[in-house]
Amino acid sequence: MGTPPSAHPTGLAAVSAALLAMNRTLEVRDVLQTILRSARDLLGARYGALGVPDGNGGFAQFLVEGVTDEQWRAIGPLPRQHGLLAAMLCEDTPVRLADVRDDPRFEGWPDAHPALGAFLGMRIVSGDEVLGALFLADKAPRHETPEPEPDRPAHPQPEQPATDHPGAQFTAQDEELLRLLAEHAAIALTNARLFERGRELTIAEERARIAHELHDAVAQKLFSLRLTAQAAATLIERDPARARAELTQVTHLAADAAEELRAAVVELRPAALDEDGLHATLAAQVHVLDRAHPARTTFHGDHPRALPAAQEEALLRVAQEALHNALRHADAATVDVALTRRGTATVLRVTDDGSGFDPAAVRAAGRHLGLVSMRERATGVGGRLTVESAPGRGTVVEMEVPGG
Known part of the structure; x- marks a missing residue:
């Protein structure tokens, strides 16, 4: 598969740490953020983005690194799948460009968008399904490679404009390293999605079980309680003794229904085993x-x-x-x-x-x-x-x- 990761300037330890970090969490959003941050840090990119397609020509999620929150808000709504973004999601071939603006598929940016130069992009694929696409831009010289920022939950401060270092380019080694990251990212992201789906199914099954139990137990008792109360009401004047007996039964039925509800509420409490x-x-x-x-x-x-x-x-x-x-x-x-x-x-x-x-x-x-x-x-x-x-x-x- 080309140059092994150990030959890359980042070193095997950094690559190994990034791969372990991808699999350390099972929350999809956290996995996506870790994938993006790892790729940006390891390849020394000033800017990074990760888009997850929504199946309708847009992105369900679009994460960015290298711009501030204020800049991201100024850029505007999430991009649609057009131009180079669309091509990347449809083609299996990675995209490595000396200047993204020279590609015929480039269609420009919003006014607040930073100007990008060198570009490297690659899909994240599991089988026939495109899970997302990684975009990196503006390769920094090795002595200015951005430092990891683990304490920042979102977008770090931007680096200097790309024009300061016009000669910095992504290499074939960078492309091979990003390919390795994308392959492992597909595994980590698939596992996270399966975990979330399994959790959703478990919650749905538990809700269905509780609903069935409430219907079988509580609903029946409440129905009996209503009938008994109605019977007591009709007996108050012509048979007070019988009415008192029926009202006593109402009390017992109400207590039973309350007991069933208490049990259901207890079982709805989360196990919190994790x-x-x-x-x-x-x-x-x-x-x-x-x-x-x-x-x-x-x-x-x-x-x-x-x-x-x-x-x-x-x-x-x-x-x-x-x-x-x-x-x-x-x-x-x-x-x-x-x-x-x-x-x-x-x-x-x-x-x-x-x-x-x-x-x-x-x-x-x-x-x-x-x-x-x-x-x-x-x-x-x-x-x-x-x-x-x-x-x-x-x-x-x-x-x-x-x-x-």
Whole structure:
């Protein structure tokens, strides 16, 4: 692929740091900014831009480096795909020019736009999809290569005009280095987009699940409450005793509906596993449940140990299912959640003093109480699940996952 990156004046360490930075975040906007800033810094360009096409002849995102916020606002609205920009997005061949103004496809700039000279542009492609295009302009002599500005969230201050150094040009080595960056940028950007789409799907699925649960549980109780209240109203004068009984039932139904709503609100709270970790997330959720339910709900755990993301999510979901069963079905007075270590393994244990059940009878009746889902989550991350229960003796749900 031409001159290897290690032969470029920037050095292998700088290239490696740039590639690692691209993959350090999964937020699309941050990935785009890192790609642009890395390309500009490594190739010593005064100006840089990265455009993401919107599929309608414009750009969904257009990031710039080398101009101030005031200059960018003065330049005006985002550019359309025309002239050299359009050609770059349609052609696979990189564009390297001594002066962009000499290219026949050049169509000029807005009045506030800086005058550019040397130009290097390249597409970012994944398969047949054009993810974006990188534009660099005005190569600075090596002793004046712009320094990285990691603390600036957006556009750094501009360098001196390009006419100060008319001989500075992008080289074939620059083009090969930008090609390498574009290939890795495509991977990083694809991963970030997949992550965001997956997060959106997860949120949508969770909303659908909560909506279904609200419809099946709360809506039915509210419908019963309304009918019972109507019945009580018709009985007030001709059968006061019966009316009082119906109103008592209204009170019970209202309490049940409020309980269903509290449970739904608790489950809508974000898990925050990425930010807080499993230990803190479980502790916070147990605290909320302890305040929302009459049962005494407690949590204790060993010093937290980092686990793979899939294991943490599985442990959290099993804990939530076990808590759901204990608080809403078992009529427990106390529930304890423990997250401890057993050698190199991590053990989750949810214990309640509720009504309990006969596991064999539950299986025979075709009722699962979420047991199948919990076992699938455990085995899916290489763990195991055990459930101990008996009528009148409470329930213990334990999940163990191996350590690294």
